Amino acid sequence: MKTTIIGYPRIGCNRELKRATESYFQNRISPENLNEEARALRKTHWEKQIRKGIDFPVSNDFSFYDTLLDTALLFGLIPERFATLPQDPLIRTFAMARGYEKNGYQASALAMKKWFTTNYHYMVPEVDESSRIGLSGHKPLTEFREALSAGLLTRPMLTGPYTLLRLTRFSGETSAEACAQGLIPAYGQLLSALGNAGAQWVQLDEPCLCLDMDADEKALFHSLYQSLGERNPGVKILLQTAFGDITRVYDSLSSLPVQAIGMDFVEGPDNLLKLESDGFPEDKILVAGIVNGRNVWRNNYKKSLDLLSRMSKHLPEERIWLAPSCSLLHLPYSLAPETALSHEIKEILAFAEEKMDELGELAILFSEKNPEKHSLLIRNQQRFGEAEKIPGRIIPDVRKKTSSLRGQSFRRMPDADTRKSCQQNRLRLPLFPTTSIGSFPQTQEIRAMRRRHRKGEVDQSTYETFLRNRTEECVRLQDDMGLDVLVHGEFERNDMVEFFGEQLEGFVFTENAWVQSYGTRCVKPPILVGDVRRPGPMTVDIWRFAENCTKKPVKGMLTGPVTILNWSFVREDVESTECLLQLALAIREEVLDLEAAGCGVIQIDEAALREKLPLKKKDWKAYLDHAVNAFRLCHDGVRPDTQIHTHMCYSEFGDILAAIDAMDADVITIEASRSALSLVDQLKESPYARDIGPGVYDIHSPLIPGEKEILSRLEILLSTFRPEQLWVNPDCGLKTRSQKEAEQSLRAMVNAAKTLRETYRA
């Protein structure tokens, strides 16, 4: 059996690309320097795949920002506001990703959305009537040639036409069908160019095949591939899917003019059932995704060999290539730099590099007559034996509590309307109250201080004094700007999930296991290995300190159980519903401690609640029931006059409105600035009654909004929301912004709210 991967991380094992790109943004290095760094990284990544024995390495998985954005640029899916940008590919890429402002020319960034159920974000391509669809770049070709000149034959990958069209926003008279007319010839042209350059295979990523598909969508998919097949000059196509099963189109696979199909057998167990009941097309190769490409645990070889032997009853092993279930983009690079993990834990983990080892070992084992006797299999089983010894895997006290809660639904009393008046009596907030989402800029100074503290170069009390000083400045600044509900700024947190993981029992941490979240931004997800317990208060001290710096209310700031779970690497030895209950209990204890300390407004962020919404609608209810119930458990014990906020990063919630409402928070703040109109649209049919703060400016962009711009967004929002329910806040936390950007933007926002209040008073 041959092995392949379908994408590799690109940020660099020491985040070299992040550092180089950020230096380029600050004009500290030239575009040539940035390109050099990128070339060096690509070379390192190809060489690593070869060294790990991968038979078919991949190219064009590199990107300066996002591969979907690269594909959009490649084929001219560019909206009018970027049409007159300089032709330079770096400038165009970053302009579309981050917004552009120069010489009186301004263009806001493309929207950013979550990539399927991962914590990776893609840029949403936009097509309008000005877009000229056609091949207008050569990135896949350049990178293919670059590898070839280093002596490596790679398989270029890019987003396929169906997924590209499905994820694009069309405006005016444009449509996916019309766009396809220009797009397919452009793909054809690219494939010929790649074939002429010596490529044998091209990988077209079609993860959208794992979504629900109606008859029109299926027809579009088939017609795209039929016409691509007619234009294909002979290069072989691997149609690659990920993140679930493709049972929606399985029946028609054999008629597709492609030579290989990649399927996920980890998140899509139904793929195997289909293969067993319907067989697999005789003329195609199966790229079998059997090693989990997005969780950090070792593969269980015994189970994988069983799976492979079931598959090989339906097609010969020469036609099976072993692969991860998705791109390795969602995993850290390597276990090698991790020195602090215990032996048992290290034994049971595998990051991108170790996953490639696993593919090779599985190929060896499968070719053995008696794999049971093979040292590789014995070693693999020993790892799982060792893992049983991990301390804290089962804490009987915790299990006792969760088992008494199973099957219950939690509910806060009294009803929301009654609570609203209790809270108004206590807080006395003006119309259009202003607030922020929590974090303030994590400046170089703060990060450097945290690093010195981590390394033991700065003692605990110096570090704490430093944090308090920053917190005090931050609270005073908000007071001075006239915000109504303040925050402490989250300076003590490296990340909203990693921080809570560090406070709770049950998680372990890595030193260097970074995973790209978007652009140059990375996360280091904690790894859940045991039962969760809260040893003591986590946020009460810093909240109390901040509260004492002002007369205004300061929000207690927590991350909710669903988000902690969704942004961690989760255990596979325990049901996620159990972990969710354990986390909810821990957060609940913290909520009650904050309340007892006098905190009147508590925000429980559920930024990741929507992100793990299953891709197929039939699975939504089960997920949402558990998620919502866990959130309700966090706050079902608070007093009526304690105001519970929640925050979500994406406003696309028209379709899960009932679930959002059922969370029973008093106030929700959400992202909306890049899509104020779409939120208003979604809520036209079914109005939303609770207090809501749709973000009035984009915190992901370095552009500073003006008061007028904010006012016009607020006006749009007031066409759907009652003045008494509208809060005024940014889209999300300010941690990635500079001090100046944060301050000027918030001032514009507060002024806009004040102006609006005048209008309503008159």
Ligand SMILES: Nc1nc2c(c(=O)[nH]1)N[C@@H](CNc1ccc(C(=O)N[C@@H](CCC(=O)N[C@@H](CCC(=O)N[C@@H](CCC(=O)O)C(=O)O)C(=O)O)C(=O)O)cc1)CN2
């Ligand atoms: N987990 C998670 N997922 C999320 C979000 C989020 O906030 N958290 N937000 C949404 C958007 N995604 C985001 C993801 C990351 C970042 C982000 O800012 N990440 C930081 C890293 C944050 C962090 O963990 N920082 C640590 C470590 C920082 C670091 O790199 N330290 C240097 C030293 C720095 C110095 O000396 O100057 C080092 O260790 O080498 C800290 O502050 O302590 C980055 O990439 O720059 C922002 C948004 C969706 N998903």
Ligand code: MET
């Ligand atoms: C990604 S959601 C962020 C919420 C968090 N309270 C912050 O402001 O950073």
Ligand SMILES: [Zn+2]
């Ligand atoms: Zn957010």
